[in-house]
Amino acid sequence: MPTEEATSWPTPAVAQLSTVLASAARTAGFDLDLDELPIAAALRTDLVLDLLHAAARHATNQWTRSLLGDAEADLGPLLAGRDNVELTVAAYDGMGLETRHLLDRADLRPRPGKDQHAFCLDIDRAGDIRVLANVAPGEESLDTMLHEVGHAVYDDHVDRLLPWALRCPPQPLATEAVALMLGRLRRDPEFLVESLQGLRRPEGRTTPDWASKIHLAVAPVYYQSYLLGELMAFQVDAAVREAVGGFVGRPDAGAFLAERVFAPGASRTWRDLVVHATGRPLGPEAFLAGLEA
Numbered sequence: 001m002p003t004e005e006a007t008s009w010p011t012p013a014v015a016q017l018s019t020v021l022a023s024a025a026r027t028a029g030f031d032l033d034l035d036e037l038p039i040a041a042a043l044r045t046d047l048v049l050d051l052l053h054a055a056a057r058h059a060t061n062q063w064t065r066s067l068l069g070d071a072e073a074d075l076g077p078l079l080a081g082r083d084n085v086e087l088t089v090a091a092y093d094g095m096g097l098e099t100r101h102l103l104d105r106a107d108l109r110p111r112p113g114k115d116q117h118a119f120c121l122d123i124d125r126a127g128d129i130r131v132l133a134n135v136a137p138g139e140e141s142l143d144t145m146l147h148e149v150g151h152a153v154y155d156d157h158v159d160r161l162l163p164w165a166l167r168c169p170p171q172p173l174a175t176e177a178v179a180l181m182l183g184r185l186r187r188d189p190e191f192l193v194e195s196l197q198g199l200r201r202p203e204g205r206t207t208p209d210w211a212s213k214i215h216l217a218v219a220p221v222y223y224q225s226y227l228l229g230e231l232m233a234f235q236v237d238a239a240v241r242e243a244v245g246g247f248v249g250r251p252d253a254g255a256f257l258a259e260r261v262f263a264p265g266a267s268r269t270w271r272d273l274v275v276h277a278t279g280r281p282l283g284p285e286a287f288l289a290g291l292e293a
């Protein structure tokens with residue numbers, strides 16, 4: 001959305017479309033806030049800037065280091081000889097989230113002339129969810145797989161009894177939050193130990209490892225979804241860790257995500273979804289705590 005629209009939001013066309021959608025939603029029994037309908041879920045620029053300013057004001061040098069991305073250990077040796085698709089399936093298995101039926105439909109391996117990007121597409125909001133990727137050895141590709149499959153499991157768990165128009169994330173930032181959060185599992189100490197070294201997690205271990213670089217993916221157009229998605233990712237990450245102790249090897253983590261984040265689809269506004277999942281409105285606090293961890 002161009003910046004100048006901040007002062008005249010919503011535009012007349014959006015307002016008109018929202019009115020039509022609100023009327024249709026009410027007919028279907030959903031009493032939605034006019035300003036928060038999917039078509040009007042394009043983010044208000046002032047709200048985006050307020051949140052990002054709040055995060056930036058308090059961010060420490062660690063943020064800068066994270067953005068530069070050179071403060072992290074090289075996972076290369078640990079990943080040598082490992083298949084990133086198998087690691088992804090195992091990571092999601094540990095959370096009790098089935099991915100094989102999704103990967104059966106996926107186009108994962110590189111071939112000449114293939115789209116070089118990676119993305120997930122919910123074709124029909126009825127189970128035909130497809131991931132495209134170009135899986136290669138190494139951490140970057142593992143991040144991509146964990147990320148795209150994160151989108152896929154989200155789509156897969158949206159309540160199919162919802163009306164079609166609501167059977168999707170309420171706003172791109174919500175699905176990016178999930179994908180970013182689960183992409184970061186590759187840096188979770190429990191994942192490194194359990195999945196890559198084949199060792200079992202010691203009982204009672206609760207060490208968090210939220211600090212990780214900001215991943216601005218290659219998808220164009222909606223970078224603010226990644227930035228706000230990061231805020232939501234850290235907030236949901238903290239809520240899951242507080243509720244069930246972590247992600248790796250914990251089906252309760254998958255159940256938490258499926259019930260509190262995925263299932264509501266767009267029947268809740270994105271702001272309402274954040275409160276529903278984490279107990280408070282979206283803010284920079286968990287993100288900042290994660291950077292300082």
Ligand SMILES: [Zn+2]
Pocket residue numbers: 147151175176179217
């Ligand atoms: Zn994504």
